[in-house]
Amino acid sequence: MTPDTKQQTELVTAETEKAKETEKLRGLVAGARFVLFDFDGPICRLFAGHTAEQVAKDQVRWLEERGLRGLLTEEEQAEPDPHIVLRMVDRRHPDSDLVFELEKRLTLQELRAVESAYPTAHVDPLIRTWHALGVRLAVATNNSPLAAARYLTTRGLTECFAPHFYGRTQDLSLLKPHPHCLNRALSALGAEPSETLMIGDQPTDFEAAQSAGVSFLGYARNEAKVEELRAAGARVVVEEFKSVLKILGGRV
Structure with a gap:
């Protein structure tokens, strides 16, 4: 095989893998009638200025x-x-x-x-688009639900979620990977797990989603996080939400 042929083969393989990833992502997004967001990471960097x-x-x-x-x-x-x-x-x-x-x-x-929290790129319009499409949203986090509610109020996004903010309780054994906050959200939303998507950035988010029987979309800020989520078992991981928005635009 000549160097040019090898390069062309590698490009075709990369494009094929990318196409497969896009189809997997499309399947997750198109099938979601309920979406549960982890807070710190997928929605914002909570400790961006207060480490x-x-x-x-x-x-x-x-x-x-x-x-x-x-x-x-x-x-x-x-x-x-x-x-x-x-x-x-x-x-x-x-x-x-x-x-x-x-x-x-x-x-x-x-x-x-x-x-001083910093919004995750493209997530505000993603939330608004899902809400406009009639998809029911909730926060399921290990952070305080009070912090999640306060942050979303500052972004004008409360109506997209309220009153569905589920987070840390005084029973710390119920933190993710325990599915407690996901199950609370499912129950309150009247959601079928088969129609629900969890978006998280930690292996514990994936484990909780598995336990709750819901689909999972990994969000990773960098390649190290991508590898961490894939090693945990996540099949679909994105490094930005623009691709998700593009898929939703096709449903509007």
């Missing part, structure tokens, strides 16, 4: 001030995800006042972060 890593450090510092830093391993103390810090404390002191206070502090930090 999650700093929030996690504040949690560890708060524990240290109370002589409780030893609840966490050294690795957990360096964890940049505040949800993981919260989970670890809950695992050692489930349903305690300590966990209740730490969760309340995280909620306040998330509400504060809304002020």
Whole structure:
């Protein structure tokens, strides 16, 4: 095979794979009558200006001030995800006042972060288009539902979702990958799982969607996230929502 022939073959293969991905995406989008959005990631970067890593450090510092830093391993103390810090404390002191206070502090930090949250590209028109088409929408997140509702209000998108904001409760065992918030959304919407699409950016979102019996569309900001979602089992992953909007435009 000559270099030119090899290059042409590779181009044809790439185009074929791209066409297959587009058809898979079209099938997911066209079949959705209900759409559940994860919040931080698919809808916005909640901690764009108020970093999650700093929030996690504040949690560890708060524990240290109370002589409780030893609840966490050294690795957990360096964890940049505040949800993981919260989970670890809950695992050692489930349903305690300590966990209740730490969760309340995280909620306040998330509400504060809304002020500097950065919208995900093309998601606002995507939400409005789905809403205009009569597709029922809900938020299903591990963040506080109060933060999700406040953010969507700032974007003028509340009517597209309200009152369907389902998120973290004081029972942290129900965080995704547990399908609790998805099941709450399905029940409130009167949705059939077979007609429902979940959009998320974490393997835990995919696992929750699998448990709830709904279809899943992965959203990834970069190639590393694409690989992470595919490794978890996600069959369709997009790096931007423009392609989804284009498919919806064909249904208008």
